Amino acid sequence: MPKYKIAVIPGDGIGKEVVPAALDVLHTIGEVHGNLSFEFTEFPWNCDYYITHGKMLPDDGIETLKGFDGIFLGAIGNPKLVPDHISLWGLLLKIRRSFEQSINLRPAKYFKGLRSPLSNPNDFNLVVVRENSEGEYSEIGGRIHKNEDEIAVQNAVFTRKKSEQAIRYAFELAKNRHGHVTSATKSNGIFHSMPFWDSIFNDIKENYPDIKTSSTHIDALSAFLVTQPEKSDVIVASNLFGDILTDIGGAIMGSIGIAPAANINLTGEYPSMFEPVHGSAPDIYGKGIANPIGQIWTAKMMLDHFGQRELGQQLLDVIEDVTGDNIKTSDIGGKATTKEVTSEICKRLKAL
Numbered sequence: 001m002p003k004y005k006i007a008v009i010p011g012d013g014i015g016k017e018v019v020p021a022a023l024d025v026l027h028t029i030g031e032v033h034g035n036l037s038f039e040f041t042e043f044p045w046n047c048d049y050y051i052t053h054g055k056m057l058p059d060d061g062i063e064t065l066k067g068f069d070g071i072f073l074g075a076i077g078n079p080k081l082v083p084d085h086i087s088l089w090g091l092l093l094k095i096r097r098s099f100e101q102s103i104n105l106r107p108a109k110y111f112k113g114l115r116s117p118l119s120n121p122n123d124f125n126l127v128v129v130r131e132n133s134e135g136e137y138s139e140i141g142g143r144i145h146k147n148e149d150e151i152a153v154q155n156a157v158f159t160r161k162k163s164e165q166a167i168r169y170a171f172e173l174a175k176n177r178h179g180h181v182t183s184a185t186k187s188n189g190i191f192h193s194m195p196f197w198d199s200i201f202n203d204i205k206e207n208y209p210d211i212k213t214s215s216t217h218i219d220a221l222s223a224f225l226v227t228q229p230e231k232s233d234v235i236v237a238s239n240l241f242g243d244i245l246t247d248i249g250g251a252i253m254g255s256i257g258i259a260p261a262a263n264i265n266l267t268g269e270y271p272s273m274f275e276p277v278h279g280s281a282p283d284i285y286g287k288g289i290a291n292p293i294g295q296i297w298t299a300k301m302m303l304d305h306f307g308q309r310e311l312g313q314q315l316l317d318v319i320e321d322v323t324g325d326n327i328k329t330s331d332i333g334g335k336a337t338t339k340e341v342t343s344e345i346c347k348r349l350k351a352l
């Protein structure tokens with residue numbers, strides 16, 4: 001019977017409300033399923049920890065996390081106590097870099113009971129696979145000269161290895177979805193890196209004869225996510241393109257409170273990290289009204305990552321039943337509390 005060892009970092013603000021909610025749901029899944037279980041180990045690493053210890057996590061923190069199957073994180077940030085760049089770099093980015101989590105995965109779909117800003121969302125259901133370690137976000141470059149002669153050079157870095165990994169991951173993902181991969185490109189405008197990306201995409205697609213593909217320029221693709229989001233299944237994109245597309249994906253769903261994300265270590269050498277898109281929401285912390293769905297859907301992504309896709313799908317269906325029946329927190333137009341939404345999800349899981 002599989003037992004998953006999970007490191008839990010609730011973090012700051014509403015992380016401390018939505019993480020316990022998602023753990024309740026995972027416990028319930030373990031109970032109902034009977035043939036799998038979770039062992040959660042909680043770590044108190046957050047801005048309060050920083051105030052006491054002068055660091056976001058202990059010196060052996062990264063070493064400690066190595067032993068887990070996954071890291072389940074709420075949100076980090078309490079700008080009243082600690083400047084954001086210290087808390088984010090000190091914990092989140094440290095984990096992402098140390099554990100070579102070079103893919104960022106963000107699904108977006110039309111959600112029952114939510115109002116998408118699109119007049120015709122057409123039941124869209126897509127996922128963006130974003131290369132998350134290089135590309136346009138590189139530190140290579142510099143500035144020279146002063147005043148009107150000043151020049152800035154910013155280099156994008158595309159390695160065959162990281163591009164191949166991202167693209168291959170997208171194809172593998174498409175096998176269990178609707179069998180279509182779109183490559184976000186811009187080879188008509190970006191002279192070196194995008195033709196390189198295209199050629200790698202074309203090589204890899206030869207190995208997946210059953211997967212349909214398209215290559216679409218990023219500007220047109222961004223527009224398509226608004227005008228016909230239902231045409232996309234899996235989209236693979238470089239760091240910058242993926243960043244932009246995932247924000248559009250979140251926006252067309254209708255609330256940041258439901259959007260999940262995963263940072264994937266592709267080699268399996270280190271744990272992957274699962275965290276919702278939203279932050280610690282200090283403006284609503286303590287009121288018991290935080291939407292737990294972003295965190296719970298993130299738990300679904302962790303189940304998928306462990307190969308428990310059927311359970312993951314079941315969970316997502318139950319979440320949508322609940323929002324569809326109008327049991328929702330106020331950010332998405334309802335009156336329910338964090339606890340009420342969570343216990344309704346658990347109740348329906350038990351009734352399956």
Ligand code: NAI
Pocket residue numbers: 014018074075076077078079084088092256257258275276277278279280281282283284289290291292294329331
């Ligand atoms: P935020 O995502 O925390 O909040 C933005 C707005 O969305 C707020 O009005 C908030 O109330 C609402 N919101 C967010 N999640 C919600 C939920 N689950 N239910 C209901 N409403 C929700 O972003 P903000 O305010 O810019 O940042 C607050 C803190 O969080 C900062 O310290 C920031 O650095 C940090 N942050 C951390 C992230 C992470 O840990 N990955 C990501 C984004 C921000």
Ligand code: MG
Pocket residue numbers: 243244247
């Ligand atoms: Mg962004």
